[in-house]
Amino acid sequence: SATIDVPMLKMLNDREMPAIALGTYLGFDKGGAVTSKDKQLRNVVMQAIDLGYRHFDTAAIYNTEAEVGEAIRMKIDEGVIKREDVFLTTKLWNTHHKREQVAVAMKETLNKTGLDYVDLFLMHWPIALNEDYSHSNTDYLETWRATEEMVKLGYTKSIGLSNFNKLQVATVLQECTIKPVALQIEVHPQIIQEDLITYAKDEGIIVMGYSPFGSLVKRFGMDLPGPKMDDPVLTSLAKKYEKTPAQIVLRWLVDRKVVPIPKTVSPKRLLENINIFDFKLKEEEIEKINQFNSNTRYTLPSFWQKHPFYPFDMVPNPIPDPFRSEMKS
Template sequence: MANTIPCMKLNTGHSMPALGLGTWNYRLPGIYDAVKTAIDVGYRHIDTAWVYESEADVGKAVKEKISEGVVSREDVFITTKLGNYFHDPDEVAVGLRESLDDLKTSYVDLYLMHWPVSLKKAARGVLADDTDYIDTWRAMEKLVDAGKARAIGISNFNMAQVERLLQTDGLKYKPANLQIEMNPYITNTELMQFCLEQGISVTSYSPLTKGVADYQGEGTFNILEDDVVTKVARQHSRTPAQVVLRWTLQRGCAVMVKSCSESRIRENFQICDFSLTNEEMAAITNLNINQRLVKRDNMKSFPWYPF
């Protein structure tokens, strides 16, 4: 079986590589080198966001690989996300313009509303804003018409919020993608299946549960040390990370995985030359304990908080 990364057909007609390099956490050095390495390895999907503050490194790395003749701009699928401070309809285009400037490109392939929650900047922390994400979406639709985004989608929305968006009259575009936290400890099966039935592709972030036993001061379970996953990994002579990433692909979802390690970037790419049995898929799916790591508790009291 060849290790060819599949592409997912979006409801816009565009194709999206189902495996991508995530670039969250700008505090870690090495994003620029990681993107260059990933492109050399064969990754053709890079995921970033305005709030990550990694867009400039992504843009510099992609531009360098284009200048070297390794890829063309059309070869690289770039996803970025609207910052929560740009939800006002008059600010949406401003938010994307800042991202495009840092990414050194005239368009992005997929532009996601990072959260349904709108924020205002404050001297200390953030303040709630009551901008309705439906109004933000209408402004994002104009970015497609202007050729600045080839497709638009959403991230961190719950089921009711997705349904409300789909049921709103007068909208021009259906979301092309929903990006959510998804791994064997939070399978999000109901939401995933609903979106796929509606023609909305689904992307997993944090597919490896951060790979830690403690996250932001809270004890967590590490999927890479789970007995079920490690047993399946041994049976296939693979790493636990490869098994979890393969599990995600076989569910019909795309997956963004972050690493600045060259060896792990290469390892994570080798997930299409083996497959899991139905029994293995079910055993891993049954690990679900709804362990959500990305909660943004500081927004819990704000309008449209999804969790």
């Protein structure tokens, strides 16, 4: 069977990160994060490893750490991979930002995955919350110092940030003893993140791009404004390179040195999404896709916008906090 060779990117700490990651966030419903039935996700991750995926993106809040870890362990037991051949990224949830909570969360993550260490531990948000989801003033610098301890204890090889704005990244860079190697943010044709990507690159930080398909796919069960699979810019590039519009967009991220994190649970689309390393877009083609930019975010937790460390611009009508309305009902 065809195994794709994924290129590796060198990080600040001289370690390497595979240039594409499989997303494993399955969405939320009233009961919290959706988990897969009958080990569907575990089986998808196992298939992904057979196809050549070597990087998996999970988070404590996704409730998928256990299945991702199980798949990795099973493939190690099968002799398909060694532990050092795979790169596991996971994230600290906002309710565990206090110094002593970070170690607790880290150990819980390792327990769930059944692994001795993870490769990359990201602070999911700069925002600290209490257990009841009320706002906490815990500074992300306190949390960062605690994640640095996780490296020293060998629980994670590398540490990084997610959903931090430029000023917040700069603050961490100024105060840290271990630099963040990665910054995970929303990147797709409608939010091209030119400024933050340039800044991160200049600092040697690798950008990981989440929700890479943007408006190409339905979100929240809806068609949203923006380019679709039949967009003429994308279909003409797809025709030229004998690829699909989805592959063109993923390659657009790769050519901008962003690590895309496409999520799929379909075996067919698993192969499609990783089969992007045998062509390259030209500068003017990248530029053409950049023109879709409208700075549209799909991950916009405006219910946290009064938090002192909220990273995004405020909106006039914040949506109700799903975490808290759930607890009240």
